[in-house]
Amino acid sequence: MKRPILLLALAATLCATQNLFAWGRLGHATVARIAEEHLTKKARANLDKWLDGESIVYYASWLDDYKPQMLVDLGYDPAKGDRMHQLPHTFSVDAEGEVVPGNRWPGTDKYLANCLYYIEESADMLKNRIRELDDSTRLARIQLIVHCVGDMHCPAHIRYPGNTTIGYYKVDYFGREMRYHTIWDSEIVQRPHPWSFTDLAWLLDRYTEAEQAEITSGTVYDWGRESAAASKCIYDVQPGESIAHDFIKKYKPLAESQIAKAGYRLAAVLNDVFGK
Template identity: 25%
Template sequence: MRFLVILAALIGFAAPANAYWEYGHQTVAAIAWRNVTPATRAKITQLLRHTDLLKTEGCPATNIEEASVWADCIKKLGNDWRYASVWHYQDADVCKPFDVTAECKDGNCVSAQIERDVKLLKDRKAPQVERVKALLFLVHFVGDIGQPLHGAEHDHDAGGNKAQVSYGIYTTDRLNLHSVWDGLLAERAITSGPNIVRTYSRADRAKLGGGTVQDWGKDSWELAKAVYADLNDGDACKPITGRVSITEPMIQKWVPEARTQVIKGGLRLARLLDEALG
């Protein structure tokens, strides 16, 4: 049923340019909620009681799952929030050594904003409205950085948004590589196998939620490079011409990778929230 809803959305609407669709973000947030400490949960709940300070009517954030999609919701509110649109991604070229220096100029990239939001949450003297905003952005951006097409691009394709694809037998002009990873593949990955929204062991949290924000960016970039190689007969830097077919073998290969990225996102977020609020 959820697949049909997502498929209907693809048919009826253009995919959001910089959004990990709701299901992916909400699952990352739900995993984080299950894995933070009780003290951190209490502080998250306390901050979410003050979302009215943001004056973003129509974009609720009364719980962590709603909070996870707030940063996408506010895009429809007009110019007041337009400045944040570039914070959802960092298009590092897969055909060059990993480097987001240019992408992150003046802090305008997803990794820089994650670090900024953590600092604001740690600062108990910061204005309440800024800490609430930091929480909502952080919950969203940690999901974004785990989606490989939010962290890389090929031949200036804007993180796969300009790379037209077909997904199995499904083809539409609105479908691109980015939207496949944001929606259709994420849905299949999350719903394949045992429920990933659960409490993880200390060892799993250390293994999957460890590393720095820069490590996470490189992790996504490396996965994106492998994705482009799969599409290009093993050559990630080969030009893509026309519509590329995402075959069932590709999907079968990518599903566990996408599933792992969602789990990593949840455990990374849990760790950052505990460090900032616990």
């Protein structure tokens, strides 16, 4: 255990309700594990230095698990009205599928954060100004990238025009009422096999070198556009619909390919920032 004091302090801020805004921990850890396998030697050495020897897997879900602390570490000020919804876990596209700045938070004049902008901003800060950042800011920006490259690939984290609620409606899932969003965060990843994150990373990291090169080409906005196009089909499932094995069979390949792509792309971002 490398940071007992920091961990104790952060444990006090642990949120009671978790995983409402993310791939579950399994998905995020798997993305980070795949990425770790594809880091260059230089990127790995630099991350070892900045993360004090911790794995990026260790930090994959901090943006979900330590929201109040992350809000402060990322430069928000709760005393000035900054709130959790400003932490970036989702992004929005327009009718043509192009990434747009964001949607208004229902009932307020605030705009939801767009995770793609924060990924790009964080990568720029870490790549060009890392020595100007204090320890907590630097760590928070690395945590943000590791988490948000995962989240941007979760189909239920994309807000489409006229459908900005990201699946916050109930369906009947194997005979029990469940929020549709939750199924995309965790259920579809875990069912039918509750693999560990190392199992799942090993099982999904099967793309050829050429396929990986294709997946990692382009920018974070290209990846967002592609994720949005691939994921729109999840809203074929309507509120109140009963879904079970056929749903898993139809959509699990999408969840799995999104996790694998997120892993390769996270490695690409980290290699660009830390590998040169």
